[in-house]
Amino acid sequence: MAQVVLQDIVKSYGSLYAVNHVSLTVDDGEFVALVGPSGCGKTTTLNLVAGLLPMTDGDIVIGDRIVTDLDPKDRDIAMVFQNYALYPNKTVYKNLAFPLQMRKLPKDEIDQKVRAAAKVLDIVPLLERRPRELSGGQQQRVALGRALVRDPRVFLMDEPLSNLDAKLRVQMRTEIKRFHQDLNATIIYVTHDQLEAVTMADKMAVMNKGFLQQYDTPKNVFDNPVNTFVASFIGSPAMSLVPLEVVQRGDQAVLTNEAGWELPLSAMNTRKALKATTNKVVLGARHSTIKLHKSETVGAVPARVYTVEPTGDITFVQAFVGEAVVIVSLDPTVIVRPDEDVWLEFDQERMHLFDGETTMALSAA
Known part of the structure; x- marks a missing residue:
C-alpha cells in the first residue's frame, strides 16, 4: 500500500x-x-x-x-x-x-x-x-x-x-x-x-x-x-443553527433575537461571541445537548413545537426558535404536541458559535 x-x-x-x-x-x-x-x-x-x-x-x-x-x-x-x-x-x-x-x-x-x-x-x-x-x-x-x-x-x-x-x-x-x-x-x-x-x-x-x-x-x-x-452537513439529525445577534452587557455578552428574549453567555462563550466580525452570530447545537422544558425556565429560550417524530427509543421534536428550526431529542415517555409552547435550554459547555458573516467557527482562544 x-x-x-x-x-x-x-x-x-x-x-x-x-x-x-x-x-x-x-x-x-x-x-x-x-x-x-x-x-x-x-x-x-x-x-x-x-x-x-x-x-x-x-x-x-x-x-x-x-x-x-x-x-x-x-x-x-x-x-x-x-x-x-x-x-x-x-x-x-x-x-x-x-x-x-x-x-x-x-x-x-x-x-x-x-x-x-x-x-x-x-x-x-x-x-x-x-x-x-x-x-x-x-x-x-x-x-x-x-x-x-x-x-x-x-x-x-x-x-x-x-x-x-x-x-x-x-x-x-x-x-x-x-x-x-x-x-x-x-x-x-x-x-x-x-x-x-x-x-x-x-x-x-x-x-x-x-x-x-x-x-x-x-x-x-x-x-x-x-x-x-x-455543522449542518455532518450529523443525523444535523446540528441546529439559530441566527442571532450579540450584545455586550459589561463583562458579559448576551444573545438576542427579534422576539426580544435574551440568552446570557458563559465567560467562554462571551469571548467567542465578541470575536465575531459583526454583531451577527449563529448558535449551533446538537439535538442531544438541548433540554426541553414545558414551563418557563431561567436560562431557557421560548420556542413552539412544529413536529414530533417518535422513532422508538428516542423522540425527535422540531421546534421553532424565531424563524429557525431546532431539533431536540427526548425520552419517549415525555409527551409534547405540535404548536405547544416550550422552552429550550442550550448546554453552554457544548454549544457552538459561528460568525454570522464569515460562517466560520468562533474560538475563545
Missing part, C-alpha cells in the same frame, strides 16, 4: 471550478472518505486521482511517484464502482481473473490470487456462478474481489453501496471496514452518505462547491465543525 498526496489540485471547466485548489494527504493504510452533497466535487476528485480526468493544475503523488501525467493503468490503483461493472456472461471466477489475464500473469498465479481473494471476501462458494445469480451484496463483494486480486497500492471506491437496500448497506459497511482492517489497505472512498463516512473512515474530507471544507477524524469533524456548512 502507499501514501497518496493531493497537492493543490484543480479541475476547472472554463470559469467553473469542479475542484478548487484541494490539498490533502492520505497516509499509508488509511481509510479516507470524501463526503459532501451532490455536485461538491468529491467524485471529480476521485477521478483525478484515478487518472480518468485530465487535471487543470496541481500534482498527485502515490507512494514515491508523481502520477499526474500517468495513464490510469500505470498508477497502480484499483477502482470499485457504484454499478459493480461485472461482466454478465463470465462466472465470478472469470470476473476475478480477467484483470490478471490482461496483465498476462501465469495461470497458476492467477488461480492462486483469485482463490485467495475469494477466501478473504467469503465468496468461494460463488466462483462458478454468474452475476445474475447473485444478490446485490454478493455482486459488490465480487467487485471488491476484482480490485483486490490486482494487489494495488490504493483502492478507490465511488459510492459502492448506493445501489443496495438499507439492510445490505449496513452489512456491507461492516464488510468493507473489515476488508480495510485485514489488509491495512489505503482506501479513498466517495459517498454522499455521511453515516458511511463516520462509521468506516479514519479521516473524512468534507467538500462543498469544489472546496475542501474540513479534513480530520470523524469525531473531530462532528465535535468541532469549522463552519456552518460542516
Whole structure:
C-alpha cells in the first residue's frame, strides 16, 4: 500500500471550478472518505486521482511517484464502482481473473490470487456462478474481489453501496471496514452518505462547491465543525443553527433575537461571541445537548413545537426558535404536541458559535 498526496489540485471547466485548489494527504493504510452533497466535487476528485480526468493544475503523488501525467493503468490503483461493472456472461471466477489475464500473469498465479481473494471476501462458494445469480451484496463483494486480486497500492471506491437496500448497506459497511482492517489497505472512498463516512473512515474530507471544507477524524469533524456548512452537513439529525445577534452587557455578552428574549453567555462563550466580525452570530447545537422544558425556565429560550417524530427509543421534536428550526431529542415517555409552547435550554459547555458573516467557527482562544 502507499501514501497518496493531493497537492493543490484543480479541475476547472472554463470559469467553473469542479475542484478548487484541494490539498490533502492520505497516509499509508488509511481509510479516507470524501463526503459532501451532490455536485461538491468529491467524485471529480476521485477521478483525478484515478487518472480518468485530465487535471487543470496541481500534482498527485502515490507512494514515491508523481502520477499526474500517468495513464490510469500505470498508477497502480484499483477502482470499485457504484454499478459493480461485472461482466454478465463470465462466472465470478472469470470476473476475478480477467484483470490478471490482461496483465498476462501465469495461470497458476492467477488461480492462486483469485482463490485467495475469494477466501478473504467469503465468496468461494460463488466462483462458478454468474452475476445474475447473485444478490446485490454478493455482486459488490465480487467487485471488491476484482480490485483486490490486482494487489494495488490504493483502492478507490465511488459510492459502492448506493445501489443496495438499507439492510445490505449496513452489512456491507461492516464488510468493507473489515476488508480495510485485514489488509491495512489505503482506501479513498466517495459517498454522499455521511453515516458511511463516520462509521468506516479514519479521516473524512468534507467538500462543498469544489472546496475542501474540513479534513480530520470523524469525531473531530462532528465535535468541532469549522463552519456552518460542516455543522449542518455532518450529523443525523444535523446540528441546529439559530441566527442571532450579540450584545455586550459589561463583562458579559448576551444573545438576542427579534422576539426580544435574551440568552446570557458563559465567560467562554462571551469571548467567542465578541470575536465575531459583526454583531451577527449563529448558535449551533446538537439535538442531544438541548433540554426541553414545558414551563418557563431561567436560562431557557421560548420556542413552539412544529413536529414530533417518535422513532422508538428516542423522540425527535422540531421546534421553532424565531424563524429557525431546532431539533431536540427526548425520552419517549415525555409527551409534547405540535404548536405547544416550550422552552429550550442550550448546554453552554457544548454549544457552538459561528460568525454570522464569515460562517466560520468562533474560538475563545
